[in-house]
Amino acid sequence: MRKQILAANWKMNLTQKEVHSWIADFQTKNWNSEQVQVRVYPSAIYLKDFTTAQVHCGAQNVFHEVRGAFTGELSVEQLQSIGCQSVLIGHSERRELFQESNELIAQKVKACIKASFPFVLCCGEPLSVRKAQTQEAFILDQLQKNLEHVSPDQIDLLAIAYEPIWAIGSGLSASVHEITEMHLAIRTFLMARFGEAGQNVSILYGGSVNTANAAAIFNCANVDGALVGGASLDVESFYELWLALCA
Numbered sequence: 001m002r003k004q005i006l007a008a009n010w011k012m013n014l015t016q017k018e019v020h021s022w023i024a025d026f027q028t029k030n031w032n033s034e035q036v037q038v039r040v041y042p043s044a045i046y047l048k049d050f051t052t053a054q055v056h057c058g059a060q061n062v063f064h065e066v067r068g069a070f071t072g073e074l075s076v077e078q079l080q081s082i083g084c085q086s087v088l089i090g091h092s093e094r095r096e097l098f099q100e101s102n103e104l105i106a107q108k109v110k111a112c113i114k115a116s117f118p119f120v121l122c123c124g125e126p127l128s129v130r131k132a133q134t135q136e137a138f139i140l141d142q143l144q145k146n147l148e149h150v151s152p153d154q155i156d157l158l159a160i161a162y163e164p165i166w167a168i169g170s171g172l173s174a175s176v177h178e179i180t181e182m183h184l185a186i187r188t189f190l191m192a193r194f195g196e197a198g199q200n201v202s203i204l205y206g207g208s209v210n211t212a213n214a215a216a217i218f219n220c221a222n223v224d225g226a227l228v229g230g231a232s233l234d235v236e237s238f239y240e241l242w243l244a245l246c247a
């Protein structure tokens with residue numbers, strides 16, 4: 001059975017005081033489940049606040065070099081050394097605002113693989129691509145290039161998040177039809193590229209997931225959870241998403 005994952009991507013939000021209050025609220029809820037794993041991706045400065053919180057915490061980004069003169073960057077080894085459990089790679093905000101190329105992202109994937117560090121590879125098309133109806137080719141090209149250095153025996157480290165850029169933070173999620181179509185295309189790609197092992201990769205949807213649309217999204221074939229921005233900042237709404245995924 002594939003892992004179901006509900007992941008919070010906080011992006012550059014919350015002060016330390018707000019993080020502490022989020023964790024305190026989080027701990028009042030029951031997050032136990034055999035089938036669903038909850039994860040939090042806070043700003044890296046807060047990762048250590050999670051080590052006592054009994055929840056999978058991961059970083060929002062990582063650099064591919066092991067160590068050296070790379071001011072402002074963090075390595076896989078550094079993240080692992082403080083108990084960080086996974087990392088997001090290639091979020092569209094990294095690709096668009098910080099010019100991360102497919103080649104750079106492939107290097108980051110390679111660094112994670114080398115250190116046996118689990119990662120969530122994010123992919124997503126801009127509105128112009130969706131309007132031209134070339135989104136499938138666009139996404140599969142990203143995956144092909146980003147996963148260049150990965151072999152079938154390593155893909156238990158991999159999860160994928162499909163996040164159409166036009167749906168992120170817009171309040172307008174992709175439709176159930178659009179999500180089902182793309183997740184099937186991604187699954188088909190994974191199986192062609194990695195064989196049967198491709199069945200075991202969790203594919204998350206991200207982009208304006210909220211308490212109103214979550215149940216319908218989680219019902220789509222090949223949707224194995226969500227990567228949530230805005231609706232994860234409030235524990236109450238995040239917990240509602242959790243209940244919807246566990247249902």
Ligand code: 13P
Pocket residue numbers: 009091163167168169170171206207208209227228229230231
């Ligand atoms: P929103 O849920 O705020 O649209 O953000 C999605 C996202 O980018 C998660 O990585």
